[in-house]
Amino acid sequence: MKGFEHLEEEIREWQENGVFRPLTELESDQESTVKIGGRKLIQLSSNNYLGLTTHPRLKEAALEAINVYGAGTGSVRTIAGTFSMHEAFEKKLADFKHTEAALVFQSGFTANVGVLGTILTDEDVVISDALNHASIIDGIRLTKAGRRIYQHADMDDLKKALEETQTARRRLVVTDGVFSMDGDVAPLPDIVELCEQYDAIVMVDDAHASGVMGKNGRGTVDHFGLHGRVHIQVGTLSKAIGVLGGYVAGPQVLRDYLIHRARPFLFSTSHPPAVTAACSEAIDVLLEEPELIDRLWENTRFFKDGLTRLGFNTGKSGTPITPVIVGNDALAMKLSDELIEEGVYAQGIVFPTVPRNQARVRTIVTAAHSKKELEQALEAFGRAGQKLGII
Numbered sequence: 607m608k609g610f611e612h613l614e615e616e617i618r619e620w621q622e623n624g625v626f627r628p629l630t631e632l633e634s635d636q637e638s639t640v641k642i643g644g645r646k647l648i649q650l651s652s653n654n655y656l657g658l659t660t661h662p663r664l665k666e667a668a669l670e671a672i673n674v675y676g677a678g679t680g681s682v683r684t685i686a687g688t689f690s691m692h693e694a695f696e697k698k699l700a701d702f703k704h705t706e707a708a709l710v711f712q713s714g715f716t717a718n719v720g721v722l723g724t725i726l727t728d729e730d731v732v733i734s735d736a737l738n739h740a741s742i743i744d745g746i747r748l749t750k751a752g753r754r755i756y757q758h759a760d761m762d763d764l765k766k767a768l769e770e771t772q773t774a775r776r777r778l779v780v781t782d783g784v785f786s787m788d789g790d791v792a793p794l795p796d797i798v799e800l801c802e803q804y805d806a807i808v809m810v811d812d813a814h815a816s817g818v819m820g821k822n823g824r825g826t827v828d829h830f831g832l833h834g835r836v837h838i839q840v841g842t843l844s845k846a847i848g849v850l851g852g853y854v855a856g857p858q859v860l861r862d863y864l865i866h867r868a869r870p871f872l873f874s875t876s877h878p879p880a881v882t883a884a885c886s887e888a889i890d891v892l893l894e895e896p897e898l899i900d901r902l903w904e905n906t907r908f909f910k911d912g913l914t915r916l917g918f919n920t921g922k923s924g925t926p927i928t929p930v931i932v933g934n935d936a937l938a939m940k941l942s943d944e945l946i947e948e949g950v951y952a953q954g955i956v957f958p959t960v961p962r963n964q965a966r967v968r969t970i971v972t973a974a975h976s977k978k979e980l981e982q983a984l985e986a987f988g989r990a991g992q993k994l995g996i997i
């Protein structure tokens with residue numbers, strides 16, 4: 607069809623650079639191994655940290671919810687789409703996070719956009735880590751507030767930004783709790799202290815810390831013992847929780863305000879009963895089966911040690927996210943292809959998801975991986991890395 611020549615031109619360039627990719631189709635459920643192209647591969651690219659995507663209790667809860675409440679809700683939350691289970695789940699989330707209130711959005715992405723795009727005006731300033739997630743960046747694009755970006759995790763630069771914006775009505779400092787491409791943890795205690803000193807509010811996006819860090823997976827605020835000192839916590843239900851959705855946990859006034867003004871909340875249909883019931887069951891699983899989180903961290907240590915011993919550059923991750931940084935975009939894709947040949951699925955990640963010359967294969971082990979699977983994966987990395995001259 608005519609009219610898309612400008613897009614075709616760009617796509618041709620991606621093809622030449624070896625970064626144009628079809629979407630990978632899974633022919634199985636999301637487990638420690640998956641079926642791709644008819645072959646069984648060890649999955650190292652999912653965010654299914656605790657293996658909850660296929661947990662029997664979650665599946666059972668979803669099925670029962672469908673049987674009792676149907677497949678969909680038929681409305682946005684603010685008109686006719688709030689079921690009792692939505693409210694009950696939000697109360698459960700608030701209890702879990704030790705906050706006054708919580709509000710669920712359709713995804714973590716829309717939770718960030720919903721908060722940042724809603725609570726600030728042109729009298730305010732938002733101060734954001736340079737490596738924050740795309741949904742934070744897009745949320746910031748939607749606010750009329752002034753913007754300051756500080757160098758990644760650089761507290762001197764954050765301090766400078768706070769010093770230079772003191773005439774603003776309100777400053778909001780926003781950071782990923784765990785950075786999604788490097789797996790490093792934000793220096794949250796330092797951020798909180800600076801914000802208390804300069805009277806700014808703190809927002810942390812715990813997408814990769816939900817279900818992973820803190821007691822029973824409560825996130826980085828719990829991990830660092832900062833309850834009551836972080837104003838806004840965003841979490842996702844799509845990663846370790848194993849289902850779909852995002853949430854904001856914080857004071858009641860924030861929930862009340864967002865319900866009336868956050869556009870992704872107001873103008874998009876509420877979660878189907880199966881989603882809410884499965885998410886709610888997942889929180890119970892976090893509370894009742896903490897051994898899943900222990901296993902996740904055991905596997906993380908084992909796999910990280912193995913990659914380091916092989917001689918790969920795994921950056922400065924402190925979490926189950928372990929990047930294998932190779933630099934060149936095409937080389938990252940080649941490593942990923944070679945790993946597939948070896949029976950391992952680990953997706954290459956290139957610009958614009960990571961900065962140029964920082965291309966990598968990003969791995970995430972889960973609680974569901976067996977020691978044997980991780981050993982096999984390490985052997986595959988060893989052979990592929992040698993073949994491509996990376997190690």
Ligand SMILES: *Cc1c(COP(=O)(O)O)cnc(C)c1O
Nearest residue numbers: 713714715739786813842844851
């Ligand atoms: C994945 C991610 C999100 C988006 O969460 P979804 O629920 O998948 O929309 C937001 N922030 C960060 C830091 C993430 O890693």
